[in-house]
Amino acid sequence: MMNRRVVVTGIGAITPVGNDAETAWSSILEGKSGIGPLTRQNADEYPAKVAAEVKDFDIEEYVNKKEARKMDRFTHYAIAASVMALKDSNLEITDENAGRIGVWIGSGIGGMETFEQQHETFLNRGYKRVSPFFVPMMIPDMASGQVSILLGAKGINSCTVTACASGTNSIGDSFKAIQRGDADAMITGGAEAPITKMAMAGFSANTALSTNPDPLTASRPFDMNRDGFVIGEGSGILILEELEHALARGAKIYAEIVGxxxxxxxxxxxxxxxxxxxxxxxxxxxxxxxxxxxxxxxxxxxxxxxxxxxxxxxxxxxxxxxxxxxxxxxxxxxxxxxxxxxxxxxxxxxxxxxxxxxxxxxxxxxxxxxxxxxxxxxxxxxxxxxxxxxxxxxxxxxxxxxxxxxxxxxxx
The missing domain is CATH 3.40.47.10 (Thiolase/Chalcone synthase)
Known part of the structure; x- marks a missing residue:
């Protein structure tokens, strides 16, 4: 059997440099940094003083407040990026095609913020006060799960957890799923919300984070004076689609994924x-x-x-x-x-x-x-x-x- 060709027909992103793909891309081309002073946590408690935080994001543009409260922040970002990517692709999910459209969104640490908050509740108030949504908010696969539920995609539903390779592995595995005929389209990428107390503590303890307090120069890849990474958050999602499937519905094609x-x-x-x-x-x-x-x-x-x-x-x-x-x-x-x-x-x-x-x-x-x-x-x-x-x-x-x-x- 010949491998099927796979193309990109939609993109979506929530990033420190913009809350949609085109805004983020414009910022990148202009050399604008999304890094600023650490505000999600108390910077006085950590040697790292800067972070790349998502700004002015409102999950209620995508789901209602009641549903949003049952999700960790990393799932919020995944939902927003996925909704934008699907809209960008003009791919309609129907009863007829839902089983051939999958979701594969990776996350390195999933709902760590939820874990920390609920553990504090448990220590202070006992198990009865822990949220019944604790486990389904925390587990890394829930970005894929919630996106699938929201959008009605009933095909392959998976999550790759390979640390900082999670997003790329998810896209690669989705590409292969379409190529071998297991799906016609995939909603795929990665999502993360790691600017939490324990994540900051852990990365600080293993000296992975930059301790440069200047947001404008803290992240300097390939520079002689680089001293660690700057922690960031967000989500990037692609719609991958089998070529003939995309052509049959007149989809715009950004690029082809080939390897x-x-x-x-x-x-x-x-x-x-x-x-x-x-x-x-x-x-x-x-x-x-x-x-x-x-x-x-x-x-x-x-x-x-x-x-x-x-x-x-x-x-x-x-x-x-x-x-x-x-x-x-x-x-x-x-x-x-x-x-x-x-x-x-x-x-x-x-x-x-x-x-x-x-x-x-x-x-x-x-x-x-x-x-x-x-x-x-x-x-x-x-x-x-x-x-x-x-x-x-x-x-x-x-x-x-x-x-x-x-x-x-x-x-x-």
Missing amino acids: YGSTGDAYHITAPAPGGEGGARAMQMALDDAGLKPEEVQYINAHGTSTPYNDKYETMAIKEVFGEHAAKIGISSTKSMTGHLLGAAGGVEAVFTILSIRDAIMPPTINLADPDPECDLDYIPNKARKGEIQAAVSNSLGFGGHNATIVFTKYQ
Whole structure:
């Protein structure tokens, strides 16, 4: 059986740089940062003083207050981005097609905010005062579950939990589900709301977060003075659709998804494997799956977390896979503006990668003032760059040694 072609027909996003995909994309191209002083938690309690928070978001634009109170914030973001993506695609879910339309939304830590709040209630007031919705609010799969219920999608319903690779793995797995004929369309991406007491404490304790108090320079991927990532929140969602299904209903097509690679480092719970060898294998697997040669790729949206090891090893991995062509590829880390959205990062960055193909422009890596000599590729410093993009790669790498890469091409 021939693999079916899969295209992107809708996008939606809730991000620190804008509460819809086009607003967020405009901010990214202008080099605007969504990072500011930490306000969701008491900054005095943590060495990290900044965060990339979603601003001016109202879940009641999407569901009523009663239903919203039964959901964690990460589910709110997923619902909003999914509703926008479905509307953007003009895909109507009916009784006839519902079983062929699925939902696959990843999350790294799910409803941690709910867990913390309900644990406090339990300690202070006993089990009877814990919300009966505690478990279904907390579990990471509930973004997929609630989106499915709200939109009526009855096909594959799943959630990938692979830390910071969750969004990219979810998109890749959805792509494969359509390609092999298990679905005609998928609502897919990632969602995260990790700016909570314990998440801040945990990431601070393992020294992963930047302690630079200046919001304008705290996230600086590939820079000599980078000192950790800036925690962010939000959701990025794609509508993936089998090509003939999309053409039959006259759908607009943003791009085609053509390759997916997923590997494990088998090395360390938080540190990437030396030389980024696991990430290199994921990129090579994705290129092989796409049937593309390294020299056919023009742009990479890097994982680029602004941590010392990630940026160095991801650079080494890109060189390993792309050889001499690595120096000719435009590479950027949009985390320089959005912060690190953990399990939602891959979803939001997939949106940006697709729009870079559509608009023939590569977003910048801002705050790149003093390049690290060990990070010596073309990271599109500080200003967006116009350029035709036929093929683009998006990387995500997660705690636990999870590596995921997806490849998009201009639809022909």
